[in-house]
Every structure is written in structure tokens, then in C-alpha cells.
Amino acid sequence: MSGRLESGVAPPVGDNPAGDAKSGIKKPKKKKVLLMGKSGSGKSSMRSIIFSNYIARDTRRLGATIDIDLSHVKFLGNLTLNLWDCGGQEAFMENYLSQQRVHVFSHVGVLIYVFDIESRDVDRDMATFVSIISALVQFSPTARIYVLIHKMDLMPPPPGRTCSTSTSAPSAKRRPSSPPLSVSRQALPATCPLDITPFATSIWDQSLYKAWASIIHDLVPNLSAIERNLANLGVAIEAEELLLFERTSFLAVSSWTSESGQDNPTHDRLERMSNIMKQFKQSISRFTGTPRNAEQFVCMEHKAGTSFSLFILKFTTNTYLMAVLPAGEARFNAAMLNCRIAIEHFKFLDGPSSPSPSNPQQFGS
Structure with a gap:
């Protein structure tokens, strides 16, 4: 299996595109x-x-x-x-x-x-x-x-x-x-x-x-790069679905679904997951005494027997990634490892000061 992930390949955003292109810096x-x-x-x-x-x-x-x-x-x-x-x-x-x-x-x-x-x-x-x-x-x-x-x-x-x-x-x-x-x-x-x-x-x-x-x-900068990299990652790890959430609000930034994943009859599952994870974070905050906006967890796993498995992983500084996979321990472990490796290709989500390499890198497993 192989996929191609691009690092920060979206055009620069800001009032001075020419200057940003020369410096390789994206303005907020x-x-x-x-x-x-x-x-x-x-x-x-x-x-x-x-x-x-x-x-x-x-x-x-x-x-x-x-x-x-x-x-x-x-x-x-x-x-x-x-x-x-x-x-x-x-x-x-x-x-x-x-x-x-x-x-x-x-x-x-x-x-x-x-x-x-x-x-x-x-x-x-x-x-x-x-x-x-x-x-x-x-x-x-x-x-x-x-x-x-x-x-x-x-x-x-x-x-x-x-x-x-x-x-x-x-x-x-x-x-x-x-x-x-x-x-x-x-x-x-x-x-x-x-x-x-x-x-x-x-x-x-x-x-x-x-x-x-x-x-x-509709407001997220570099959305085309996010969607492209997310699709390549989903194909590489043979996932059924990938969801990228913003860390604090847990709003869905982007998603990718495979052909088999499109058979899921729950059409509002992105919003349901946002709601569920927000409630989960608030429960952790209440029982641990940590601030509501603090980082509450690094990784969460769920394995539903022979039906499916999923994990929600602290991805970049500002995002969480949820991967839904067919059942199987080896597939699950390989997918989580590859998602951790792929974080480097999504670093442009962390801020305007991340440089954009001119050559996309190859990702595979």
C-alpha cells in the first residue's frame, strides 16, 4: 500500500502573495x-x-x-x-x-x-x-x-x-x-x-x-491541501473513514470516506461525533479538575469485535484525527503507526510560520 502526502502545498494566504511565496511563510x-x-x-x-x-x-x-x-x-x-x-x-x-x-x-x-x-x-x-x-x-x-x-x-x-x-x-x-x-x-x-x-x-x-x-x-485556509493529504492517508492505511477535528471546539475540519464507508446509513455521523467527543472532554474536565479548553487526552481506542475498530489520536498541535477501520489487530496497529508518521505532512495546520517544502514527500507503509 502506498499513498502520497504533500506538506503545505497550498498557495500562500495573505495580502502579499508574492512576498509569501518567496519566503515560504503562510500568513494567518x-x-x-x-x-x-x-x-x-x-x-x-x-x-x-x-x-x-x-x-x-x-x-x-x-x-x-x-x-x-x-x-x-x-x-x-x-x-x-x-x-x-x-x-x-x-x-x-x-x-x-x-x-x-x-x-x-x-x-x-x-x-x-x-x-x-x-x-x-x-x-x-x-x-x-x-x-x-x-x-x-x-x-x-x-x-x-x-x-x-x-x-x-x-x-x-x-x-x-x-x-x-x-x-x-x-x-x-x-x-x-x-x-x-x-x-x-x-x-x-x-x-x-x-x-x-x-x-x-x-x-x-x-x-x-x-x-x-x-x-x-468554508473559511479554513489550505482546505484543498488538507483534503488531498487526508484522502492519500486514508487510502494508504486502508481506512473506511477519516475525520479531522479542531482540537478545542471539536468541529469537523475535513473528512474522507472510502467506497465501503459510504454505505454507512448514519449521514450525520460527523456532527454526532463532534457532540459525543465534546461531551467526553467535558466529563474528563469535570472529573479531573482540568480547564475546559485544556488538552484532555492523547489517544482513545474502540474495538467493536469483528465489526470495526477506531481510534482518535492527538494529531497536530491544533487537531485530532479519527480513523475508522475494518476489524483486525494488525491493521489497527499499522494504521496508528502510519498516522503518527503522517503528522509531519500536516504540520502546516499548526500555524502561519511553518515553512512549505517545495517538493512533496512520499508516504508509504
């Missing part, structure tokens, strides 16, 4: 991310779960965001999210759209707008959303827009289906006073050039990880 990529929505829609809760390792029930202690809560979130080693969590009270919204219009809506890479499924004033919510889109078109016409229809755990499941939310979630005792919000092109300005990607989310299940992983996936 910065993205301004606006997190907006009506007060109480759940913006700060989801941010705390994804980036601060809160669990859902702990978010009840969070208070309302006052004006703008600015944080710098490092993702991998070469992407920094300048996350603007904007308070959703009407006075703040009016201020963003008038006095702070240029300041808030300039140089935006991503807008994440959160709708509350329980909203009792859908028309006003949509009017505010359209005003924000108009400001974004004016000052950041290339921004990407993601709409999260949040608190879906409060919606009763369709007839004949069971609710997929966590058993820790509060019971859906009431039906929202309005039907689920739909964001259509008809509600936006006719000249709006922006595409909108919608997600239905809840802090009580894996839907939140699905939405944020999709958002982050």
Missing part, C-alpha cells in the same frame, strides 16, 4: 464574523458551547449581550475569527443600522443571523433582517450569509417520528405561535447579490455542530 487569515439576531434567540449560548466548551444546561447562566461582545477565536493555527456577538435589543439594532453602520458592516467575511423559532413577531424579525442584509450589501457585498433557525427542540416532531434531540433537553411543551421561519429571496432586496445558507439548530443535539462545522469549513 483573519475573518470578521457577525453573529446577529433578536435578543434571547440563543446567540451567546451557541457561541459558548462551540468555542468555550459550555454544556447546554450551563448556558442558562448567561446574561443578555450588551452592545457588541468582541472576541478573537483562533481556529487551527492559521485562521482567526474576529467574532462580533451583537446584542439583539431593539435599541442596539437601530444603533447598528444608523450610527454604527459603517463600523459594524464593513469588511465582514461572514454574517450568522439567528432566528428564534418561538418568535411572536415574525414580520418585525424579517424587516430587521432585510435591513441588515441591505447594510451588508452596501459595505460587504462579498460576505457569506448563514441563517440559523434556532431552538428547534421546542418544535414537536412530525407525526410518526420521534424527537431526535438529547434526552437532557427540556420537553417541547408548547407549539410556537408562528410557523417555522422561512428566508426566501422574495423577502430580500431585488439587487441582493448574496447567497443565503439556512440551518435548523438546537443546543441540545448535533444540529448546532452541523451548522458551525459547515460555516468554519
Whole structure:
């Protein structure tokens, strides 16, 4: 078996590509991310779960965001999210759209707008959303827009289906006073050039990880190099599936699946694994007394008899790698050894200062 892994072969990222190419250094990529929505829609809760390792029930202690809560979130080693969590009270919204219009809506890479499924004033919510889109078109016409229809755990499941939310979630005792919000092109300005990607989310299940992983996936620098190397590694170790997770948030950065692995009927397994591993890390933190964002484990193994085996390995400084394999002790040990050897080819994930060799190296086993 053999595969070819390339070390840092992606084009340089930054404002001066020519200078970066000469030095072989990749500059960090910065993205301004606006997190907006009506007060109480759940913006700060989801941010705390994804980036601060809160669990859902702990978010009840969070208070309302006052004006703008600015944080710098490092993702991998070469992407920094300048996350603007904007308070959703009407006075703040009016201020963003008038006095702070240029300041808030300039140089935006991503807008994440959160709708509350329980909203009792859908028309006003949509009017505010359209005003924000108009400001974004004016000052950041290339921004990407993601709409999260949040608190879906409060919606009763369709007839004949069971609710997929966590058993820790509060019971859906009431039906929202309005039907689920739909964001259509008809509600936006006719000249709006922006595409909108919608997600239905809840802090009580894996839907939140699905939405944020999709958002982050589109922002990751060197993504083509990551996907190429991951595919080559998967073929080399004869894996069924490889998943690359960011260390702190455990969001899926990239994945590779073999032909046999594509027969897996669980289509949301990436998000489920993010949710499971986040809960696992929080349990370790609780029982060992280590900080929530600390490194909690180096390697975890699971062998399901003759069905399959998997391991989750501390990979680079900023990532974990999960490998799913057919059953077999020799195959398992060889795969883990080869994954440790392959770490060298993914070092460009660790930061902007990693040099990029001009010649790809050969990897095999």
C-alpha cells in the first residue's frame, strides 16, 4: 500500500502573495464574523458551547449581550475569527443600522443571523433582517450569509417520528405561535447579490455542530491541501473513514470516506461525533479538575469485535484525527503507526510560520 502526502502545498494566504511565496511563510487569515439576531434567540449560548466548551444546561447562566461582545477565536493555527456577538435589543439594532453602520458592516467575511423559532413577531424579525442584509450589501457585498433557525427542540416532531434531540433537553411543551421561519429571496432586496445558507439548530443535539462545522469549513485556509493529504492517508492505511477535528471546539475540519464507508446509513455521523467527543472532554474536565479548553487526552481506542475498530489520536498541535477501520489487530496497529508518521505532512495546520517544502514527500507503509 502506498499513498502520497504533500506538506503545505497550498498557495500562500495573505495580502502579499508574492512576498509569501518567496519566503515560504503562510500568513494567518483573519475573518470578521457577525453573529446577529433578536435578543434571547440563543446567540451567546451557541457561541459558548462551540468555542468555550459550555454544556447546554450551563448556558442558562448567561446574561443578555450588551452592545457588541468582541472576541478573537483562533481556529487551527492559521485562521482567526474576529467574532462580533451583537446584542439583539431593539435599541442596539437601530444603533447598528444608523450610527454604527459603517463600523459594524464593513469588511465582514461572514454574517450568522439567528432566528428564534418561538418568535411572536415574525414580520418585525424579517424587516430587521432585510435591513441588515441591505447594510451588508452596501459595505460587504462579498460576505457569506448563514441563517440559523434556532431552538428547534421546542418544535414537536412530525407525526410518526420521534424527537431526535438529547434526552437532557427540556420537553417541547408548547407549539410556537408562528410557523417555522422561512428566508426566501422574495423577502430580500431585488439587487441582493448574496447567497443565503439556512440551518435548523438546537443546543441540545448535533444540529448546532452541523451548522458551525459547515460555516468554519468554508473559511479554513489550505482546505484543498488538507483534503488531498487526508484522502492519500486514508487510502494508504486502508481506512473506511477519516475525520479531522479542531482540537478545542471539536468541529469537523475535513473528512474522507472510502467506497465501503459510504454505505454507512448514519449521514450525520460527523456532527454526532463532534457532540459525543465534546461531551467526553467535558466529563474528563469535570472529573479531573482540568480547564475546559485544556488538552484532555492523547489517544482513545474502540474495538467493536469483528465489526470495526477506531481510534482518535492527538494529531497536530491544533487537531485530532479519527480513523475508522475494518476489524483486525494488525491493521489497527499499522494504521496508528502510519498516522503518527503522517503528522509531519500536516504540520502546516499548526500555524502561519511553518515553512512549505517545495517538493512533496512520499508516504508509504
